[in-house]
Amino acid sequence: MTVVLEARDVVKRYGHVTALNGACFQAHEGEVTALIGDNGAGKSTFVKVLSGVIAADSGEIALSGAKTDLGSPQHAKRLGIETVFQDLALAPDLGPADNVFVGRELFKPGWRGRLRILDKAEMRRRALDAFVSMGTDVKDMHAPVAALSGGQKQSVAICRSVMWANKVLFLDEPTAALGVRQTRNVLRLVKHVAERGVAVILISHNMTEVLEAADRIEVLRLGQRVAQYKADQTNVEELVGAMTGALDLHEETQP
Amino acid sequence: MNVPGGTTSAADRPEPASSAAQATSDLLTEDWRRTLTRTLNVSPTYMFGVLLSVFIAFTIINPSAFTSTGNLQNITETAAPYLVMAVAVTYLMIAGGLDLSVGSVLVFANVIAAKVMGAIGGNGTFPVLVGLLAGLGVGAGWGLFNGFCVTKLRVPALITTLGTLGAVLGAADLLTAGNDIRSVPLSLINFGTGTFLGLNYIVWIAIGVTLVFGLMLHLTQFGRHTYIVGSNIEAARRAGVNVDRHLFKLYALSGAAAGLAGFLALGQFASTTISGHSTDVIIVITGVVLGGTSLFGGYGWMIGTVIGILIPTTLNIGLVIANVQPFWQQVATGLILIAAVYLDQLKRRSRERT
Amino acid sequence: MKEESRVPYLRRPGLGAVALAAIAAGGIAASSASASTHARAAGKYSVVYIPGLTGNPFYSTVACGAAVEAKKLGVSFSMQGAPTFAVNAQTPVVNAVAARHPTAIMISNDDPKAMIPPLLKAQEAGIKIINIDGDLAEKSIGITNIQSNDTLGGQEAGQEMAKLTGGRSGTVLIEDNSPGYLVSEQRRDGLIGYLKKHDPKVKILPITYTNNEVSTAASDVRAAATAHSDLIGVYTVETNNTQGALTGLQAAHLTGKVKLIGFDTSSPIVAGIRSGQVSADIVQYPYGEGMIGLQDAVMAAQGKKVPREQSQPFVVATKANINTPKVQRFIYKTSCSA
Numbered sequence: 001m002t003v004v005l006e007a008r009d010v011v012k013r014y015g016h017v018t019a020l021n022g023a024c025f026q027a028h029e030g031e032v033t034a035l036i037g038d039n040g041a042g043k044s045t046f047v048k049v050l051s052g053v054i055a056a057d058s059g060e061i062a063l064s065g066a067k068t069d070l071g072s073p074q075h076a077k078r079l080g081i082e083t084v085f086q087d088l089a090l091a092p093d094l095g096p097a098d099n100v101f102v103g104r105e106l107f108k109p110g111w112r113g114r115l116r117i118l119d120k121a122e123m124r125r126r127a128l129d130a131f132v133s134m135g136t137d138v139k140d141m142h143a144p145v146a147a148l149s150g151g152q153k154q155s156v157a158i159c160r161s162v163m164w165a166n167k168v169l170f171l172d173e174p175t176a177a178l179g180v181r182q183t184r185n186v187l188r189l190v191k192h193v194a195e196r197g198v199a200v201i202l203i204s205h206n207m208t209e210v211l212e213a214a215d216r217i218e219v220l221r222l223g224q225r226v227a228q229y230k231a232d233q234t235n236v237e238e239l240v241g242a243m244t245g246a247l248d249l250h251e252e253t254q255p
Numbered sequence: 256m257n258v259p260g261g262t263t264s265a266a267d268r269p270e271p272a273s274s275a276a277q278a279t280s281d282l283l284t285e286d287w288r289r290t291l292t293r294t295l296n297v298s299p300t301y302m303f304g305v306l307l308s309v310f311i312a313f314t315i316i317n318p319s320a321f322t323s324t325g326n327l328q329n330i331t332e333t334a335a336p337y338l339v340m341a342v343a344v345t346y347l348m349i350a351g352g353l354d355l356s357v358g359s360v361l362v363f364a365n366v367i368a369a370k371v372m373g374a375i376g377g378n379g380t381f382p383v384l385v386g387l388l389a390g391l392g393v394g395a396g397w398g399l400f401n402g403f404c405v406t407k408l409r410v411p412a413l414i415t416t417l418g419t420l421g422a423v424l425g426a427a428d429l430l431t432a433g434n435d436i437r438s439v440p441l442s443l444i445n446f447g448t449g450t451f452l453g454l455n456y457i458v459w460i461a462i463g464v465t466l467v468f469g470l471m472l473h474l475t476q477f478g479r480h481t482y483i484v485g486s487n488i489e490a491a492r493r494a495g496v497n498v499d500r501h502l503f504k505l506y507a508l509s510g511a512a513a514g515l516a517g518f519l520a521l522g523q524f525a526s527t528t529i530s531g532h533s534t535d536v537i538i539v540i541t542g543v544v545l546g547g548t549s550l551f552g553g554y555g556w557m558i559g560t561v562i563g564i565l566i567p568t569t570l571n572i573g574l575v576i577a578n579v580q581p582f583w584q585q586v587a588t589g590l591i592l593i594a595a596v597y598l599d600q601l602k603r604r605s606r607e608r609t
Numbered sequence: 610m611k612e613e614s615r616v617p618y619l620r621r622p623g624l625g626a627v628a629l630a631a632i633a634a635g636g637i638a639a640s641s642a643s644a645s646t647h648a649r650a651a652g653k654y655s656v657v658y659i660p661g662l663t664g665n666p667f668y669s670t671v672a673c674g675a676a677v678e679a680k681k682l683g684v685s686f687s688m689q690g691a692p693t694f695a696v697n698a699q700t701p702v703v704n705a706v707a708a709r710h711p712t713a714i715m716i717s718n719d720d721p722k723a724m725i726p727p728l729l730k731a732q733e734a735g736i737k738i739i740n741i742d743g744d745l746a747e748k749s750i751g752i753t754n755i756q757s758n759d760t761l762g763g764q765e766a767g768q769e770m771a772k773l774t775g776g777r778s779g780t781v782l783i784e785d786n787s788p789g790y791l792v793s794e795q796r797r798d799g800l801i802g803y804l805k806k807h808d809p810k811v812k813i814l815p816i817t818y819t820n821n822e823v824s825t826a827a828s829d830v831r832a833a834a835t836a837h838s839d840l841i842g843v844y845t846v847e848t849n850n851t852q853g854a855l856t857g858l859q860a861a862h863l864t865g866k867v868k869l870i871g872f873d874t875s876s877p878i879v880a881g882i883r884s885g886q887v888s889a890d891i892v893q894y895p896y897g898e899g900m901i902g903l904q905d906a907v908m909a910a911q912g913k914k915v916p917r918e919q920s921q922p923f924v925v926a927t928k929a930n931i932n933t934p935k936v937q938r939f940i941y942k943t944s945c946s947a
Contacts (some may be wrong), residue, residue, distance in 0.1 A: 074495040091486035091495045093553035102483055103494030105476050116476040309768050320708040336697075349697075433787045437722055448726060526723040531695025568701075575689045575705035581663045584690060591784035 002029040003065070004199040005050065005081075005168050010059030014043055019045040020056070021223035027168060027199040032190055032201045034210040034231070037220035038243050043203055044172070046220065050201075051083040051170055052076030063167065080167030084174060088157040092146035096138050097127035099145055100160040130159050134189055151182030158186065162193050169193055173202045187213045207236045219243055286588045298547025301598065305591070306566050310331045313573035320576050323520065324453060330452060332523065334568040335461035336361070336516040341539045342468045342588035343512035345560045347505045349472070352405065352551025353484035354506065355416040358535030359423035359514040364390040364517030366427045366436060372521075373438035383443045387518050394514020395507045402506030405536055406499040420536070423462045427529060435527045447522020457519045464515070464606055469557030481505065521601025541567060541588070564592065628723050637724075650815070654712040655685040656906045658812035658899070659702055660877045661717040663690040665728055666848070666875060666941040668896050670718060671741055674714065674899025684712075696723040703727040713737035723747040735901070737909045739902045742895070752909050757893045759792050762923045763799015766870050769889040769925060770800065770842050771808040773868040778810040779841035782833045783848040786821045796846045796872060796891075811842070821848055826853025829862045838942075839880035840867055848873040851890065855881045874926070874941050885928040892939040894921045 005027040008166050012020040019042045025031045037043045048054045050061065054072030059178060061068055063079055070076045071084070101123045107113035124141040131138040136155035138148065145153060154174060161169055171190065175183040190213055194200045204210050211231055217226040219242040227242040241247030263338060313321045320326060340357045346353050370389035373383040397419060404415040449456050472478035483491040484498055491498050520528055545566055546559025567588045574584045636694045650798070658675055660668030677687035689706050692700035693724045704727055706714060716734055718724040725747050732738050732750055744754035770781065785793050797816065804811050814833060819825040826849060834840050843858070844902035845851040851871030855878065864886040871878055871890040890945045898921055905915045924939045931937075 004275070040382070073493055077495065089487065089490040091483045091490050091553065093549075094482060098479070099490075102490065103496055105479060107476070116478060117474050118476060157412040244317075259881040317709065320710065324706040325704065326697050329701055329708065333701040434722075435720070520697060523702070524720075524723045525726070526720060527694065527696045528695055528723070531693060534693060572701055572705040575702055576708070576709050578689070580685050581688070581690050581692070 003027070004029050004063070004232060005201075006062045006233075007046075007050060008060045008062075010046070010049055010056045010061070012042075012049060012054070012056050018223055020049070020059075022059070023220065023223055024225045025050070025218060026228075028216065029199055030194055030197050031192045031215040032083070032202055032213055033171070034105045034204060034214035034217045035215060035220060036204065036207075036210060036239065038245060040222040041243070042223040043220055047083070047170055047172055047201075047203055050168075051081055069078070070245045071153075077164065078164060080162035082165035082168070083170040084157045084161045084172065086176065088153055090145045090157055093144050095124075095140075095142050096131065096148070096152075096156045097124040097141045097143060099156055100127040100130065100163060102160075104164065126163075126179045127159075130163050131155065134159055134192060136185070136189070137219065149182075150177050151179070151185060154178060154186055156169070158193075159190055162189075162198075165198050167199065169198050170203070171200065173205070174202070175204070175206065175209060183209070188211050207239050208237070211236065221245060257539060267405050275437050295369050297363070297393045298595075298598075299556050299562055302545055302547065302559060302562045302566065302595065306562050306569065308565060309569050309573065313569070313577060316573075316577045321573060326572065326576065328453070328458075329452070330565070330569055330572050331458040333572065334564050335455070335458045336523070337535065337542060338520070338564045339464050339516045340509075340512050340535065341542045341560045341564050342465050343505075343509040345543050345546070345548055345555055345557060346468070346472065346478075346481050347509050347539075348550070349485045349503060349552060349555040350481045350505050351488065352502060352505060353412040353416060354398075354401060354509045355399060355411070355413070355536050355540075356397065356419035356423055357509060357516075358532035359420050359427070359511035360510050361517040361520065361532050361535060362527070362529050363397065363423045363427045364394045364514035365520055366430055366517075366529065367393045368514075369439060369516045369521055369527050370430070371434040372440050372443070373436065378441040380442060382440050383446070386440075386443070386521070387515075390514040390518035393509050393512040394517065397504065398507040398510020398513075401510065402503040406502050406504065423560055424533075431527070431529065433529065435529055437526045439521050439525050440555055443522045444525045447519070447525070457523060460515075460519065464512070465557065465561060472557050477504075482553060485549075486554070490559065513597050537569060538564075541592050545592060550596075551568070612706065619742065620623045620649070620715070620917045630765075632764055633878075636682035637878055642645065643785040651905050653683055653685065654907060654910050656684070656686045656713045656715060656903055657706045657709075657711045657778060657904070658715040659706060659749045660688065660690045661699075661742075663688075664691050666943055667742075667873065667893070668894040669943065669945075670777035670900070670941045671715075671717070673837075673942045675903040676945055678900045678903040679811075682903070684903065684907060686903065694719055696720045700727050703731060707734060707736060709727040709736065711736060713739055714908065715741050716805060717742045718745060725750060734884060737906060739905055739909075741898050741902050744918075753902075753905050753915045753917055753919055755898045755905075755921060757923055758858075759795035760799045762891045762893070763796040763798075763801075764803045764819055765923060765925055766796070766872070766889070766891050767800040767803025768805070769870050770811075770844060770868070771806060774811055774841050775810065777841060778808065778812075779812050779839040780812045780829065780833075780837045781842040781844060782814045782837075783816045784819055784826050784829060784843065784845045784854055785816050786847060786850070787818050793846050800844055806840055819853065821847070821849050823849050823853040827848045827857035827860065830857035830867075832852045834858075834861055834867060842868045842870065844870045846872045848875050848878065851875075851887070852877050855887060874939075876943075879931065879940060882926050882928060882931045888927070890926045891925050892924050892936070894924070894939050895941060896938065897921055 003026050007023065009024065010020050010024045011022055023042060023046055025046065035043060035050055049056045052073045061070060068079065076222060091102065106119045106123050108117045108119045128141055138152050138155050145156060147202060158174065174186050187209065190200055190202060199227040202214055214231045217229045217231055217234065217237065217239065218225055221243060238247065344354055344357065368386040371389040372382040372386035374387055401415050402420055404410045405412050446456055451459060472481065480491065480496050480501055483496060484501055490496055542564035543560050546556065546563030548555030548559060570587055571584045574587065612671065622805065656679065658672050660671065676686050689702055691702050696719050715733060716738065718740065721744065725745055727729065728738050728750050738751040740754040742752045742756050745751055783797055784798060801813060814837065817829045819829060830843055843854050845854045850876055851873065854869055858867055858869060868888045871887050874890060874892055878887060878890060882890055901919060908915055924936055926936050
């Protein structure tokens, strides 16, 4: 498996608090990697560093083997790294298609494009295409996102990131607010994305869900990676043990 | 699949992998019917109904006076400067901003343009053009100041523009000692009173401004970003929209529009009107809100603003023609505003429930 | 938002007065609206009065005088105006009234020059224009101007002030609204000119501008009394300043010691005159301006000649004469029933 995203010895301090203390991470092409950890383990800080939202104090990030400075979320996006945040970052008054193309609007050809006139029909068509092909039930391209169900909103946010993520996709607690059926749909969507060759990183605290959806699991504790597992070679007890420190891990457990 | 965002046209873009092209096109057809239903259900449609009823009512009361050319000119000429400002304020309010200082900026630009034209002297086109640029310039300048305070100093828009509301008017008073300036070039007065196809030139300018900025709001990326900033500022930031710069532009636009209105008012009244604009902001914001633009941003239409400005203007003038006691005009306008916003709230609530 | 703070006519009413005026004007409009349809059907004359702004006792009193006269002559009469004193507020009202084509428009214009175009249009449409309390810069518009002579009023105030100070030395404070308005300038200069000539020992303090705020007028008077122990007189050129100065002097227990000469009336001012706390008050005659204006409208409609300039008298109201019928006729009305 090709390593798409790799982080080595990342340190991030907030004043006296050390959020990341030499953390490492790897995500592989076409795989779903789960990043788990207890509250305060440094998960969200790590995701922010890896998606360019905040800069690390020290450490290295490599994308497809080349050392990179992500700089900003915009730059990270240009490099093909997308993030679905927990709050989804959708504009509730705009339609699903509008949200998918936020900041990446398509323009009409010719002089109208030079005037930055939007090709709304084309954006709607492509968004609808994506929603249909990814098996979501988002159909009305004009209804404001505010009028959609929780699962549909999640689908819009994920489809948006999927449309643009060609290397890495972060999903921060994508199922936290969803019911059983909708959760299942989202996890199916996640696998679907990975099958297209994207390195998907799933942040979650739901162990069953992680074991079901992920190919690999990396455990973060006190700002460091303490374990890596293959999903089919571990179980909930082991993961919880690694997360809480109940399992004695003097050295990183390699899968 | 990722194509760096920017100016690439749709035709150049790769198609997303699709296995359901037929399903897509079916859904798009269905889309059309939804769009129609939705159009019938939004504020501008309702408000157009209100405007039409107001119009019909006054026509019945006094047909010869109300539908006379003179009266239609009176309504459009009165509404024109408000409309110019309201167009810019619509952008600002859709983006979740607010500008209470438009009336004061109008007066300031009014005074500066008059002073500049007076200093150049003469009655030709040259002083008028310089006066126009001066009015637009100082207007945009105050707008940039508002934008700076809001985006860089993080002073809330309400407070910033409340501050400039007083400060800018005070500055205009300092420049004139409170005396209106009457040295308006004849060419501008002729322009301000001239007509084309029965409508005053100033009305045509207001129509032009509304058309250009209305199309820009609904068709271009600039307009789209305005909606996103107002709907979810964080989403806009994360999507790479330069939110601060966008807001800066909108405040400058609002200031420049007030500057233009101030310049046009010189042509209309052949004099500065220092004391006449303290309630402009109320009329402008009333119009924008009547037209269905959300007070919280993210939502609004330019056509709504046009209707929203025309309703109180038509009502006020119509009530004079109907010989209703003047105080009722204020009462009626106020109540219509509240009723309109209430109706809008009802509709929004039911929309979000479905 | 102080939309009325720049009213140059120096007659901004207090809140209570606005309410009362509203009720009063309600009466006028209600009676005139019904009269209007009646008169129109009978093919009689109709007259509309457009005040400088609505809700102001002075203008409301003009309307009272006109309404009473209209009833007598069988003319339909109404008042239409904007709540702000500004040309851009008055212009659409003039245009809308002209669209209705009344026999005559009586108007207290908001600007002698900027109001020319709409009034010219109305006059060209055959409507008689009657200027009330201020002429236009262009004398060919309008058949007459009915107005008090503000310089004369100021001189009368100066005369009263000289009487009260009795040749003593001391300082006098003048309270004005805001700079730049002809009417208040004339009222001020009338007094200043008179005192300079006849009472040179009196020193006039720099003029304070109150922006038509009662509270500012009150605090400015107290500040001046503190700063100048020899303050002997206060002259206020309009209702709100007079009312505020009166309150300020009462609060500082200076009434009597510091003489107050006011301009215009309101009920607190009338009470102040009765108690002697306002030593003298210059009162215009808006009621008469309204009456004459309406009579002129009818005369002009009948093709009779009307004098182009008509000066209205002032009366100096004091404790001694306030209850006489002559002075009572001058007191501004907030209700037309009187």
